[in-house]
Amino acid sequence: MAPATRGASLKRRVRSVGGTFIRRMGLLPGGVPDRNGDDARLATQRLDAEVLVFFADTEDGLYQLRQWYAPLAALDARHRIAVVTADSRTAALIRAETGFEVVTVARYATLDGLLARSDVRLVLYVNHNPENFSMLRFASVVHVSLLHGDSDKVVSVSNQAKAYDFSFVAGRAAVDRMARYLPLFDAERRCVVVGRPQLGDALALVADRAEPVPGRRRTVLYAPTWEGAQPSAAYGSVDTIGEALVAALLAEPDLRVVYRPHPLTGVRLASYGEADAAIRRRIDAARAADPGAGHTVSDSGDLMVDMVSADLLVCDVSAVAMDWLVTGRPLVVTEPASTEVVTASTPLLDATARIGTGTVGDVVAVVRSELDDDPRASRRRELAEYYLGDLRPGAATQAFLTACEEAIAAHRAASAD
Known part of the structure; x- marks a missing residue:
């Protein structure tokens, strides 16, 4: 190996070791996933879950997922849920706050085997984090955007909505908004009105x-x-x-x-x-x-x-x-x-x-x-x-559960053709 090549290789090893140390010691700045994953354990593991919630943010963005805890718990009672994170600190908080199985994945390749060995049918997303595309590449599951609230912000009509199979939205306003401001997006077919189950009690x-x-x-x-x-x-x-x-x-x-x-x-x-x-x-x-x-x-x-x-x-x-x-x-x-x-x-x-x-x-x-x-x-x-949407107590949660089950059934039917 030439001296220059050996030097470059050494620098990469030093950066790798240093990065691992920083992640292990929890010294990363807020907002940066630590990538301290469970990959070694997950290399041969099968997830006992039909539904994945993909959350690549750090704890700064956890407010986006927290508002979905109660509806997700209702879904978990019917279809086992696992939460996939990119940050071990965030994973620890979710474990402490819920009864969901939570895993941290640092390497994209880990997802390949994990999905191949598991019976996951549905993946849910509560934001438009660019990291979502590491999961969106899989055609073996149905992908649903939930987001973390309906608003008249520009993000509500992000072109990223086209990457998901369906968008579960609160009311008719969201469907009309996407139809008006999102070109080449079939809002009538791909938006499903479920109300705001987050409002709960x-x-x-x-x-x-x-x-x-x-x-x-x-x-x-x-x-x-x-x-x-x-x-x-x-x-x-x-x-x-x-x-x-x-x-x-x-x-x-x-x-x-x-x-x-x-x-x-x-x-x-x-x-x-x-x-x-x-x-x-x-x-x-x-x-x-x-x-x-x-x-x-x-x-x-x-x-x-x-x-x-x-x-x-x-x-x-x-x-x-x-x-x-x-x-x-x-x-x-x-x-x-x-x-x-x-x-x-x-x-x-x-x-x-x-x-x-x-x-x-x-x-x-x-x-x-x-x-x-x-x-x-x-x-x-x-x-x-x-x-x-429907503001009667419990109506939105039921609509959310029904929409999840119908999305799974629609994907199974399409996959069987």
């Missing part, structure tokens, strides 16, 4: 909410989205109007402010992290000045709990706006500041009060008008089923 919580007590502070929930993975999806308001919006609402003596930041806030842009910190400081100061006001930062637990306790939501273009429709209460949606953002004209946005960088000074007047008069209440009620 939230519907009962909303129904059981007590009537507002006269004279109490009314709660405004500010639940913005994150900065987005690319400029065309930068719907977030945290670093543009977030602090001004919160400061104005905190100054009102009869309002209570709950700030619910997105789990990924600040992971891509430092300005978002700095703006998030500034908003938190504002709320901390307001709480210290008036402990009885109840101002708070809510950055864990079920978002629907915050929704149930709120009288009005201020959010960005996101799935949060859709889920809020089940409450029947007033909604204000921000306008993206960047001209690069793709924002479609949609029934919900057309029927919702909006604020942006040029109108944030009017936020208190807008919020009070919506709280006192709620001029768009009837239109939101009309849109709830259009966006979220």
Whole structure:
């Protein structure tokens, strides 16, 4: 071997050993899968599962999968589930939080043998991670995109939807959106309406909410989205109007402010992290000045709990706006500041009060008008089923289970031809 070749080979070995050490010690930065896989054990193993949930993200993105835990548990009771991850830290969390079998796969080749030895029929995906294509290459299973919420964001009409056999969507709105904005995609055939089984017990919580007590502070929930993975999806308001919006609402003596930041806030842009910190400081100061006001930062637990306790939501273009429709209460949606953002004209946005960088000074007047008069209440009620499907308790979960079984049956029939 020539000296130059030997040198290059040595460098590769050093990088490999160093990378393995970094992964084993858990020293990788957040957002980078550690690839600390179970491949050696899986080389001869057969998965006792008919359904795989493929999740290649790290724990930063685990919120996307967590909202599906309950519907997946119902599916697991009928068809055994296994979760496939690319990160051992994320796998450990999923094991601790669920009863699902969880494996970590570091090498694509491991999937070949695993699927060949197992009786997997269906693979589910909760996001559009590019790593999904390592699983999508297999024609022996049916591939279904679930995503982690329905929204008017551009990602909801990503061309990646064409890679899956079916997309399970919440309501008719998603089918119409894809038909309109996704060329050469047969939305009528490949979209299956299943409602929002993630809402689960939230519907009962909303129904059981007590009537507002006269004279109490009314709660405004500010639940913005994150900065987005690319400029065309930068719907977030945290670093543009977030602090001004919160400061104005905190100054009102009869309002209570709950700030619910997105789990990924600040992971891509430092300005978002700095703006998030500034908003938190504002709320901390307001709480210290008036402990009885109840101002708070809510950055864990079920978002629907915050929704149930709120009288009005201020959010960005996101799935949060859709889920809020089940409450029947007033909604204000921000306008993206960047001209690069793709924002479609949609029934919900057309029927919702909006604020942006040029109108944030009017936020208190807008919020009070919506709280006192709620001029768009009837239109939101009309849109709830259009966006979220059947809202009867348990109906969406049953629709999800039926859709999974029909997808499996359709794939078996097609494979037999």
